[in-house]
Amino acid sequence: MLIDAHIHLEQYQEKEIPALLEEVEQVIAVSMNLASCEKTLMLSKTYAKVKAAFGFHPEQALPSNIEVEALFDWISHHADEMVAVGEVGLPYYLKQDKSIDYHPYMALLERFIVLAKELEKPIVLHAVYEDAALACDLLEKHQVTKAHFHWFKGDEEVIQRMIDKGYFISVTPDCTYEMEIQQLIKKYPLELIMVETDGPWPFEGPFDNKRTSSRMMNHSIEVIASIKGLSTQEAAKMIIQNTKSFYNL
Template sequence: MKPIIDTHIHLDMYEESFRDQMLSELDLYSITQLIAVSNDLHSCLRTLTWSMEDQRIKPALGFHPEQSLPTNQEIEQITDLIHRYANHMVAIGEVGLPYYTRKKNPGVILSLYVELLEHFLLLAKELDKPVVLHAIYEDADLVCDLLEKHEMTRAHFHWFKGSATTIDRMKENGYFISITPDCVYEKEVQSLIRNYPLDQLMVETDGPWPFEGPFKGKITHPKMIHDSVEKISELKGLPAENIYNQLYKNTIDFYKIDSF
């Protein structure tokens, strides 16, 4: 197995015992680094703490949109952390728009989430950091509008789903997407892989989110990325070694992190 990076994982959502085991096995599976995203203030603090103890953990600080809006105090505290640890963190994220929350509760006021997202985008631009985005289907178009408005190109749409028109727009703007292990069995994701430029792809687990197919019943582990690479290799018609090398380079360059 060649070196690879998990570009989107929620470390704070794992049970402690499994998280410790998983971290102890990273070298065994050639996972050199993890881009650890945050959900809220508490998550930011935990992610920062772990990243200070393990240089393989690269923190992203933000507020996940699929939940109730944070208080003004929490926004201020997260913003303060972002400023204080700007030289240590690698990105702002996970941020975006509440697609699934709105499906469950049509009363959600989207404009307030757009305002919060724009706050984080402006922070990312100010600090010259990439932004890790939760934005799918029609929400992706709203996010593209904001990115274009602020002339931002370092955008990473994780686990992306959307229309062909949106995909073309994202490709043209140079935005990156990351592929999850469901690419092994999901036709929609396989079509996206065929269509999206290899030099704008990365891989992730979004762990501990569970997967089906050959991963059914298993706790999501960064080692599953190797299955994703093999499927990308098959779909792109290129040797796996080429895929590993390109995905690794993409991630190192996008996040401006050192190779291990």
Template sequence: MRKIIDAHIHLDHYPSHDIEQVVNGDSTVDALIGVSYNLASCIQNQAFSQKFKKFKSAFGWHPEQTLISGNDFSQLIDWIKVSNQDMIAIGEVGLPYYSRQKTKIPIEGYIERLETFIHLANKWKKPIVLHAVYDDAPIVCNLLEKYDIKKAHFHWFKGDLQTISRLIDNNYFISITPDIVYEKEIQELVRLYPIEKMMVETDGPWPFEGPFQGRITHPNMIHTSINMIAEIKQLPSVDVYRQLYKNTTSFYHL
């Protein structure tokens, strides 16, 4: 049986009646990496990790929201410090690229928050899960290099050729979503990026188009992604399954 791991999912954002099906509804899904959005999300994901053996938590603060206040951020960081043994990574953290396309919010405060998370990842030797695309990715690379971070996972990455080369040179990982089926930009990224530094994800419950239109985002969509990766890389699908599984278990110490 071809086992899969969803390397990035927001399980706490699903309707409660769908959660059991998402976690246990397909026997090919071997593990899920659940990233957090804020403190309440961290607490919920901690509970999920205690309830579901295959669910692994990452704790962080998603950047695509109003900048968290100093007091709230201190409360979040204090909670993570106490609870860090219950997480396998820092995440999801990064910079608010999409929010800044809508309103010209200053980025400096977000960079400061991100640097705190990167410092903690370095201190605890934890992987870090990053929301960093297009023009924001080089800024994040600067911080990762400053702290000599080795285990960085750029989820649903998008960027120019220069930044792609930089990620490859630094041995950073990326993860591919089901939009690989219909997005030329992601297909080209897969063509360029070493499969040894690649994972697969859903970013669920984020909805997808094409053959997934109108369907609840489920980790089993990853099978379609893997078959597309195999086609682009011109490799046997069984080898791609094996490599992606190995990459994810090794990166996250599963």
């Protein structure tokens, strides 16, 4: 029974959730915006296995100033009911499609990092490739060490920088067919790795046309174990412990 370290549980149909949760020990349910935070909180109150994280997903238009203040006020009010600030980060994929001003996104991310430090909570980051270096700059500026880069991709320099700082990553089922992720697993210390689905995001390869579920993480564990030269049981045990320790579960 693994722990799904990153899932958008509120995006599944309500009738799907009980069966999804049967497959795991616990899930870290991240949020997209204020409405998503509210729904995630409700799910955490309904299901003991659901641990909530509150934030604003960066791959969307920025909220207005009024919406930002409402979100931060809400998160602060419900701080005791969450295990982390997240998902937050920078809009790497959004900027591939259109020209956007990065400064407001950077400012918002910095504010979330400051909030995580004030609340003494871990932070869940969407920051890949060159954006990961920018996120590291802000984490280091504010001396935030408990950072989880989900579905991470990056170059050798930023990978080593993150390892040196003790930042965690989580691996999705795409590790079964993506050489880039397999190389990342080879380089990254097992004690800093978790597994996730990012569900309901769909996957390819052996998961093509299948509804994303947490049982897919079993395949991720097999890949990680093979790369690290361990049994699946050994790899699973360590990854579960990593996740529990990081999120204080």
